[in-house]
Amino acid sequence: MSGTSLDGVDAAVVETDGHRIHAFGPSRYRAYTLDEQASLRAALGKWQDDELGGAPRVLERAHLEVLQGFDAELIGFHGQTLAHEPGGRGTHQMGDGQALADALGVPVVWDFRSADVGLGGQGAPLAPFFHFACAKWIGAMEPLAFLNLGGVGNLTWIDPSKDAPEAEGALLAFDTGPANAPINDLMMARKGLAYDKDGVLAAKGRVEEGALELFLDDPFFPKRPPKSLDRDSFATMLGLVRELGDADAAATMTGMVAASVMQGVQHCPSPPSRVLVTGGGRRNPVMMEMISAALDCPVQPVEDVGLDGDMLEAQAFAYLAVRVARRLPTSCPSTTGVPAAVGGGTLSQPSSPIT
Numbered sequence: 001m002s003g004t005s006l007d008g009v010d011a012a013v014v015e016t017d018g019h020r021i022h023a024f025g026p027s028r029y030r031a032y033t034l035d036e037q038a039s040l041r042a043a044l045g046k047w048q049d050d051e052l053g054g055a056p057r058v059l060e061r062a063h064l065e066v067l068q069g070f071d072a073e074l075i076g077f078h079g080q081t082l083a084h085e086p087g088g089r090g091t092h093q094m095g096d097g098q099a100l101a102d103a104l105g106v107p108v109v110w111d112f113r114s115a116d117v118g119l120g121g122q123g124a125p126l127a128p129f130f131h132f133a134c135a136k137w138i139g140a141m142e143p144l145a146f147l148n149l150g151g152v153g154n155l156t157w158i159d160p161s162k163d164a165p166e167a168e169g170a171l172l173a174f175d176t177g178p179a180n181a182p183i184n185d186l187m188m189a190r191k192g193l194a195y196d197k198d199g200v201l202a203a204k205g206r207v208e209e210g211a212l213e214l215f216l217d218d219p220f221f222p223k224r225p226p227k228s229l230d231r232d233s234f235a236t237m238l239g240l241v242r243e244l245g246d247a248d249a250a251a252t253m254t255g256m257v258a259a260s261v262m263q264g265v266q267h268c269p270s271p272p273s274r275v276l277v278t279g280g281g282r283r284n285p286v287m288m289e290m291i292s293a294a295l296d297c298p299v300q301p302v303e304d305v306g307l308d309g310d311m312l313e314a315q316a317f318a319y320l321a322v323r324v325a326r327r328l329p330t331s332c333p334s335t336t337g338v339p340a341a342v343g344g345g346t347l348s349q350p351s352s353p354i355t
Helices: 034-043 055-067 097-104 114-118 128-137 180-191 197-203 209-216 246-265 285-294 312-325
Strands: 008-016 021-031 080-085 090-094 108-110 144-149 152-158 171-178 275-278 299-301 346-348
Touching: 008 055, 008 312, 021 055, 021 128, 021 312, 034 055, 034 080, 055 080, 055 090, 055 097, 090 114, 097 108, 097 346, 108 312, 128 144, 128 152, 128 171, 128 312, 144 246, 152 246, 171 246, 180 197, 180 246, 197 246, 197 285, 209 246, 246 285, 275 285, 285 299
Parallel strands: 144 275, 275 299
Antiparallel strands: 008 021, 080 090, 108 346, 144 152, 152 171
16 A cells, blocks of 8 residues: 555555455555655646656555565555546556566456446545454444544444445445645645654644634535545645744644544444544644544544554555455445445456466
């Protein structure tokens, strides 16, 4: 998994039949260099027919490096999302799964989102079916929510009493709003830093309520799920904090993330008994404190229930790859708004060696 925060590539092993999680295996992280990040950032917003420069080579090299040495029967390759416009031009995850399969000699499932978008779905979020399996794995008995704070925030509400993720009432999933991506952009623009480590800068500032109110006026928040966002859907956030000092800008943007989560939870079919947080945002204590203050239930990192918040997204696409290979659905009306449960993804077998 290479996410919208552009920090690097996560790879993780899951033992599964596509229904139950049997075990979690080893994992590995390969960070992008600043030059590689710049190459990928230059390709953001571009489509399949556009000139992508060196970005495809960066992506392929990083994935080959991180995947070397894994003993896997199947690989799920998400690729790098460059553009996402459901109902418009579609979705673009850069990356060639066939080339990866040929290089590694292992079957690869890729292009997970296009089928869903082609049938009228949002194409995101796709982790909810895996979140449902995780809720079963931890033995959850009451409705709960998984909150992923990556570049974009997304929420999965789960009723673990249901038998399958595509069952009616089992899931509701949607993007809540921006998460780390705009804060990372602020840090890069103002400090030359990749992110606000431990929320140190935000902790020194205060939330500007006027900017927060303008942010919440966006029509995205009252819109009923399912709904999804592109990484730069809220690029206007930087403009809302333009006149603020660095610390106040960071605090205000962090507050915007918390407020968007609060708005999102109001869409849940019933209040979650707890919110389990994954993604890089869970390591930002200021963000976690603001979200906890905004919600009426416990807010915990997923490590509290024995999961790995750094690898959950990578594990999700390993799990989804098995579902694709076994012709099981990977999204449904309550997760992406697709008219019926659909299995996305393309399975590429490694080419036979030339003799």
